[in-house]
Amino acid sequence: MATFLFDDIVFGPVNSRRLGNSLGINLLPVDSKVCTFNCVYCECGWTQGINTELPAGSEIKQRMHNEFKRLHENHVPVDVITFAGNGEPTLHPDFDLIIDHTIKLRNDFFPAAKIAVLTNATLLHKQAVNDALQKVEMPLLKLDSAIESTARAMNQPQITFDFQRHLENIRNFAGKRIIQTMFVRFQKQGVLIDNTTEEELSAWLQELDRIHPDLVMIYSIARDTPDSTVKAVPKSELKKIAARAEVSGHKTQVN
């Protein structure tokens, strides 16, 4: 199916269903997706690897400065500066320096804007990544399932992946804890994978109780997916899932 790649380092602002008026930052290549996961629902298509050459930090910083200045001069409103793009942003070796640079640019040009990072949280064990994520207002940490076999089927890790350690890293994260969970159904080798079953939701709610998130973002696919068997979960079901999380004391947002 027709997935797409972002074709620049800075893109937008676009009206994001989750974040509002969002100026996107892509730290990954413009011609391939680079990620530690290979999610069946990824709107950027299948992962091409994690050892691809990335844009230089100096180039990214210069492009960001030029674009922030231009948008500021043209009075373009920016609510949130969002690290998303063609893969996992924390893979960039200069991620921490780029976050520091972004905070400075934000303060200079869009002081009311928040900084968001969409991350799969696989690199939280790296101190520089962890420290940088603690500095932003909205680190969005992916948690699609608290059951290992489902998480592996959905996210298809491309690196050595210790699931329990991964959960512990999220639980121990000292920054703002915003959890993002994608609910979908799909077929894997003829077997239905569904992270909305009672067993799944029960495990997910228990994990949320351990994480104590500040916010849980609940959503389903809105675009084409690389695996054509992936089906969206209707919003009415997402709202019921959110209601259960709210009963458990968790603040939610359904997108």
Ligand code: SF4
């Ligand atoms: S973690 Fe994000 S970028 Fe990586 S494969 Fe999954 S959806 Fe795509």
